[in-house]
Amino acid sequence: MRIAILAHEKFPDRAKTALGVLRYGDHDVAAVLDRDTAGKRVSDFVSDVQDAPIVAELADLEDEADELDALLIGISPIGGEFDESWRDDVRTALEYGCDVVSGLHYFLAEDEEFARLAEENGCELRDVRNPPEDLTVADGVAGEVDAEVILTVGTDCSVGKMTTTMELARDARQAGFDAAVIPTGQTGIMIEGWGNPIDRVVSDFTAGAVEEMITELGDEYDYLFVEGQGSIVHPAYSPVTLGILHGSMADKLVLCHEAGREAIHGYESFSLPSIPTYVDLYESIAEPVAEGRVVAGALNTAGLDDDAARQAVDEYAETLGAPATDVIRFDTDDVLEALR
Amino acid sequence: MRIAILAHEKFPDRAKTALGVLRYGDHDVAAVLDRDTAGKRVSDFVSDVQDAPIVAELADLEDEADELDALLIGISPIGGEFDESWRDDVRTALEYGCDVVSGLHYFLAEDEEFARLAEENGCELRDVRNPPEDLTVADGVAGEVDAEVILTVGTDCSVGKMTTTMELARDARQAGFDAAVIPTGQTGIMIEGWGNPIDRVVSDFTAGAVEEMITELGDEYDYLFVEGQGSIVHPAYSPVTLGILHGSMADKLVLCHEAGREAIHGYESFSLPSIPTYVDLYESIAEPVAEGRVVAGALNTAGLDDDAARQAVDEYAETLGAPATDVIRFDTDDVLEALR
Known part of the structure; x- marks a missing residue:
């Protein structure tokens, strides 16, 4: 799976999810998005994880964006809110037909614009923090x-x-x-x-x-x-x-x-x-x-x-x-x- | 507020909510519903709370049911599921135009039949266990x-x-x-x-x-x-x-x-x-x-x-x-x- 990871203004020290996926995931990471450190590479900051270029926005990937399978939201502010400064990147991803995977408390699938774009472009909004419906109390076993x-x-x-x-x-x-x-x-x-x-x-x-x-x-x-x-x-x-x-x-x-x-x-x-x-x-x-x-x-x-x-x-x-x-x-x- | 309290097969010992409302609520309790103890009164079991007759089903209240404001679900099984043996009473309440107040994990407002009946009869399904949408993390204050x-x-x-x-x-x-x-x-x-x-x-x-x-x-x-x-x-x-x-x-x-x-x-x-x-x-x-x-x-x-x-x-x-x-x-x- 070829992905980009959004980590605006937080890479690497406050981008726990981004770093975790770079280090342990078996995804092929095309780029990290961070407008503060754009132009550098992951390896300029962290040596023992998968390397990737850092770009300011998804649109900078140009032709390469076409080959992405998914954009991962790789940061999570206290409270798990969506930062409106990320909206352009999510929109761009959906327009390219990429899935967007998010661990925010704010569910992207419930965002009207994103839901519409996902439907129009045949891609998926995956809110991994949305638990299954069939959970119940522990039995102590x-x-x-x-x-x-x-x-x-x-x-x-x-x-x-x-x-x-x-x-x-x-x-x-x-x-x-x-x-x-x-x-x-x-x-x-x-x-x-x-x-x-x-x-x-x-x-x-x-x-x-x-x-x-x-x-x-x-x-x-x-x-x-x-x-x-x-x-x-x-x-x-x-x-x-x-x-x-x-x-x-x-x-x-x-x-x-x-x-x-x-x-x-x-x-x-x-x-x-x-x-x-x-x-x-x-x-x-x-x-x-x-x-x-x-x-x-x-x-x-x-x-x-x-x-x-x-x-x-x-x-x-x-x-x-x-x-x-x-x-x-x-x-x-x-x-x-x-x-x- | 005039209410009936549903407590089938559990009154009084396993009907914590029913007893709590009888003891501390300022509601006027017309009846407790319990098919196991129907015919007796609350005071036959518990002396220091509001008294009320116990009936087998809401329909037994006949004319009195017309004057009810609400039916309260006064019991809560482990897991908070809805027991289908209560459906007739909830249906009857809604047909009489009573609100139904429930603390179950199973939300009555999401039950298709109840939602329809509530709308038809101009009454409300209040799931008190459904928390408000705007909660967030503690600040420690x-x-x-x-x-x-x-x-x-x-x-x-x-x-x-x-x-x-x-x-x-x-x-x-x-x-x-x-x-x-x-x-x-x-x-x-x-x-x-x-x-x-x-x-x-x-x-x-x-x-x-x-x-x-x-x-x-x-x-x-x-x-x-x-x-x-x-x-x-x-x-x-x-x-x-x-x-x-x-x-x-x-x-x-x-x-x-x-x-x-x-x-x-x-x-x-x-x-x-x-x-x-x-x-x-x-x-x-x-x-x-x-x-x-x-x-x-x-x-x-x-x-x-x-x-x-x-x-x-x-x-x-x-x-x-x-x-x-x-x-x-x-x-x-x-x-x-x-x-x-």
């Missing part, structure tokens, strides 16, 4: 599957849960295990091509929507790596986190954190508790439903140099009393060992 | 309101959180305080005539939907009594509970429990943790967002005789290290004192 269920939990949003999930699943596969990812957010769903957007599921069905995915795959794999969301103490998103924790009935937890982060992103008046407090909170709130233990850590050290990163990871492991790594920068051997 | 925010939390579903909320608010008003209820579930909403059905809000907006109600009323009252839902360790509903806890940023918590309950209702393989564990869990998970302490307890002793009830409440208070009561059976003086 995810713990019965054969697979070891491993969940990434975090100290905050955007600390690396999705990345850690994808890296661990990939490395587990390379080590010869049958490992699947359980996608719970827009990026995971865009990468894997299936999944339930848990943050958009009604709160009564949150755990059930996770359980449904676990029981669907759980007897066919050795390991299920569940993409975690948010944080158990996030002022807005904690219900999503807890629904995934209880719905997955995870056996093992990997605590994800970003080196140096001290306050909730976007909610700076809320300080992060200590790492041991997070471990206690996740384990104690999990236990009455399923005894999930924090057995490893993943530290995002993107802001540090190599020496500082190594030291930060070592300190993080010591604090956790468990193996830790930066899944992008270092290997995952010790962490995978802890997950067996 | 509920803690800034002038009112003392008091939240009922529970060891399980159906242990008395709604009842405790209503009783404490009523008693606080009688003691001369400005007290309001923040309704978060179908029964609270039916009683109060407003509110957000938190269990039906998408999980990203759960905390925000509570925060919105708190900030709307928070500077006009001395006390806000927030109707809690579910339990922080419920295998299915914990996200609803946590969204209310973090979204309300409650100052004080009242822990509600039913004497003798040992397992999660409907999920009997899940044992309830100890009461001190619940206190720790609620306080520790609340603290990073807002420091809410368990300052009182409410014990549902409906299954016990008077002596056993008194003893159970005393033991519960001792375990909590805080005042406790059964809000239906005993007074709330000590509990209210602890909330000041």
Whole structure:
């Protein structure tokens, strides 16, 4: 599938979905759209992902746009609104007959202009954050599957849960295990091509929507790596986190954190508790439903140099009393060992 | 408003909404519909609520049905589905020109026959569990309101959180305080005539939907009594509970429990943790967002005789290290004192 990824004014640091698809998706990326960094290439910013040119708007692709299968919205502002400055690109994509794939809370299929253009040009608006209609409450049975269920939990949003999930699943596969990812957010769903957007599921069905995915795959794999969301103490998103924790009935937890982060992103008046407090909170709130233990850590050290990163990871492991790594920068051997 | 309440095969013990409206609503109740107990009266089962005859079906009301304003669906099965054995009564109500008010997950307004009948007869289908369209994420500001925010939390579903909320608010008003209820579930909403059905809000907006109600009323009252839902360790509903806890940023918590309950209702393989564990869990998970302490307890002793009830409440208070009561059976003086 040949795609372009919209990431205006946010590539690469605030374009989590765009980066995730570049790194883990099996799409062929023709271009990233970012009017702020147009003219450069993905490889000017990030070295270990698929390279692609960065252009200011879809129309700049000219003839190449004709060969695109889809435009992916690769950024998601707080609240998940549609930014009107993206409208030209979405319109252009539809006029070229491209599908548009979006993880926004704002559903493109309900936008009158987009719906009309999609119909006229025979293409599809795919709102991956629009959950299926047939979800229901959890039965409390995810713990019965054969697979070891491993969940990434975090100290905050955007600390690396999705990345850690994808890296661990990939490395587990390379080590010869049958490992699947359980996608719970827009990026995971865009990468894997299936999944339930848990943050958009009604709160009564949150755990059930996770359980449904676990029981669907759980007897066919050795390991299920569940993409975690948010944080158990996030002022807005904690219900999503807890629904995934209880719905997955995870056996093992990997605590994800970003080196140096001290306050909730976007909610700076809320300080992060200590790492041991997070471990206690996740384990104690999990236990009455399923005894999930924090057995490893993943530290995002993107802001540090190599020496500082190594030291930060070592300190993080010591604090956790468990193996830790930066899944992008270092290997995952010790962490995978802890997950067996 | 003159109403009938549908509670087939579940009145009174499994008809929480029906009982709540009989006890706290200011509606004039013409009849309760329950084909299992038809011929008896509400007062044959429950003494301290509004009395009404119990009939097998709405058609039995004959001429009286003409004077009804609304039929309320007063029961809610696990999953919130519509039971087809209720269809005749809903149809009859609409044919008499009655509104039908429902807290089911299944929206009556989306049922083709009901929608047509409502239109033909000029009446309204009110699905109180259908949340408003304009909800969004929490800002983490509920803690800034002038009112003392008091939240009922529970060891399980159906242990008395709604009842405790209503009783404490009523008693606080009688003691001369400005007290309001923040309704978060179908029964609270039916009683109060407003509110957000938190269990039906998408999980990203759960905390925000509570925060919105708190900030709307928070500077006009001395006390806000927030109707809690579910339990922080419920295998299915914990996200609803946590969204209310973090979204309300409650100052004080009242822990509600039913004497003798040992397992999660409907999920009997899940044992309830100890009461001190619940206190720790609620306080520790609340603290990073807002420091809410368990300052009182409410014990549902409906299954016990008077002596056993008194003893159970005393033991519960001792375990909590805080005042406790059964809000239906005993007074709330000590509990209210602890909330000041």
